[in-house]
Amino acid sequence: MDALVALDDVSLTYGGAADGTLALDGTSLRIGGGEFVAVVGPSGCGKSSLMKLVTGLVRPQKGAVTVAGREVTGPVKIAGMxxxxxxxxxWRTTRDNILLPLEIVQPHRSRFRAHRAEYIAKVEALLATVGLAGCGDRFPWQLSGGMQQRASLCRALIHEPELLMLDEPFAALDAFTREDLWCVLRDLWEARRFTVILVTHDLHEAVFLADTIHVMSARPGRIVATRQVDFPRPRDLSICYEPAFVERVQELRQYIAGVRLA
Amino acid sequence: MTRDTLQERLAPWICTIALLLFWEGACRGFAIDPFILPPPSAVAGAFVKYWSPLLKNAWVTLWTTLVGFAIAVGFGLLLGIVIGWSRVIYNGLYPMMVGFNAVPKVAVVPILIIWFGIGEVPAIITAFLIFFFPIVVNVATGIATIEPELEDVLRALGARKMDIMVKVGIPRSLPYFFASLKVAITLAFVGAVVSETVGANVGIGNLMLQAGANFQLPLVFAGLVTLAVMGIVMYALFARLEVRLAGWAFRSGMNASR
Structure with missing residues (x-):
């Protein structure tokens, strides 16, 4: 499989090379096109730094980040977050919130005014696929937390990015809503097969959704283990209660407990 | 907003009328000399008798204040955006802005008169100064406190700083902006009147000064009431405009004003 995202021996320090915090140290990672990857690890292990590196918001002091065959030197524009x-x-309706990326990213930016109706139709279609049909006119404060997160997913996907970056997107939701959203994400991914990097603390979430799980060590972060998840797709929520699934989660849990102590 | 009940609508009028009745009653009951405290009826009489000079001078006070306001909005928004633009500028200039804001503008009036002479100019500049700093400080705050995640989302798409300002920063700072206006409008009349009292030959401040010198206390009070009414009307106008332009802030969690 050809790598869409590749990190080669990447180190990142915040706040000056000499005395700053080392967030990532010699991290290497390869993510194939269309792969669903979860990154798990103890808090403060530099998972968010990983996101910023891949999207080109920060540049590493050492090593190289390559996305879609090109070294990342600035915002990558093929990513949704x-x-x-x-x-x-x-102050924007849900629909206008989701349109926001199209007002910014090329080539949509220059054709936005002329093709507005077409884009609105696209938003409505996307809203329907995440279960928010007819909610476009509502303002965000009129939506529940789960609905807002669905809208946020739509905003990340409206420009049809090849790469979807999710930083603990479901962490603030209640358990039932979270499971609903796992299924929403699963169905979106099954339908479109974009590449996903999901940063999460929730091991069930990682095992349920991902093809590959990377475990990061505590700061400075590096990838200490990689596990393939080979449960057949499409996966149903009920697999979360099967022994093989629980075993997988348990194994990851021990890994993380280990790196937290280290 | 929700529809007010009749009682809620009438409440401010009833309170005002009650105050006036109490005032009138106290003046008559204690037989207070109208040279010390004129009763509302005498003030009303002054309104009837001197409506023309009152109107003329109120107009001068109003337009000088509004011109100062307009200039302050223009420059205040501009400087607020510049200051909110980058962390470094924000950290560098913000304390200074707070310092300027803390200076009583009224104390600057004599300096302005030395610089610009007697007339409307010092009044306009006083009003400008009173509006300017709160606008700058509030707009800069609104812009500087954009959620970093949102900035990341947009920057990753290739948004320029200007895009983020136009799409997020400026709309976001509107509630802060109106909060500052509602405070500033009442102070602005103070500034305009002081500068008219010290160094002008027109305006409500000047009218009150002359009326005081002639012991026409009812006319002085009529001037005060005129100022109060102008303040209330301007405040209500801004409040209306706020609901129009930044009504979302009342319902979403980001309630900076009110």
């Missing part, structure tokens, strides 16, 4: 906080703009 969503975070724990949906961060929708309260």
């Amino acid at each position: 969503a975070f724990q906080n949906p961060s929708l703009l309260p």
